[in-house]
Amino acid sequence: MPTFQAIAGKANVALNSANIQNFPKTELKLDQPFSDVGFKALGLTDAEIAYIRSWPESLRATIRAVIHSAINRDTPLPVTVAWQPGYDFQVTVSEAPGTSASPGGITILARSRYPADTHPGTL
Numbered sequence: 001m002p003t004f005q006a007i008a009g010k011a012n013v014a015l016n017s018a019n020i021q022n023f024p025k026t027e028l029k030l031d032q033p034f035s036d037v038g039f040k041a042l043g044l045t046d047a048e049i050a051y052i053r054s055w056p057e058s059l060r061a062t063i064r065a066v067i068h069s070a071i072n073r074d075t076p077l078p079v080t081v082a083w084q085p086g087y088d089f090q091v092t093v094s095e096a097p098g099t100s101a102s103p104g105g106i107t108i109l110a111r112s113r114y115p116a117d118t119h120p121g122t123l
Contacts, residue, residue, distance in 0.1 A: 003051045004083040004110055010043040015067065015079035017103060023071050055112070059091045063108060066093050070106050078105040086111030 014023060024041050039049045052060065070077045077095075090111040098104035 003048055004112055007042070007044060007048050007052065008081040008083045008110070010048075011079070011081040014042045015070070015081070017078040017105075020071055020076040020078055023067070023076075025071055056089050059089055059110075062091050062093070063110070066106055066108055075103065078103065080105060080107045082107065082109050084109065084111045085114060087113065 013019065024038065039052070044052070067079060070079045077098075088111070092109040092111075093106065094109075095106045096102075096104045
């Protein structure tokens with residue numbers, strides 16, 4: 001399984017409507033990268049953390065800003081993370097407004113090559 005797909009599954013548990021309010025807000029300082037504590041709050045392994053750190057900083061900052069926005073609202077907004085294979089690193093973000101039937105949510109779609117394409121020996 002590609003590394004980011006595994007990361008997405010773990011992030012979806014940590015950032016779903018039942019758990020997002022428990023994410024440590026102190027780990028989402030917009031002017032600083034995630035610390036190991038923030039990565040561990042997502043349930044990531046050391047290998048997964050190393051893979052995320054290999055992504056371009058602009059895209060990591062985008063993901064961090066989206067999660068920061070989601071958890072710092074009066075009512076935290078659930079985040080769904082998905083991965084697709086791609087040639088370059090890419091992040092697409094969409095937000096569905098809440099309704100009486102649903103709180104709405106944010107979707108982060110990340111695209112990258114398979115880790116072994118650019119980082120031999122990784123998942």
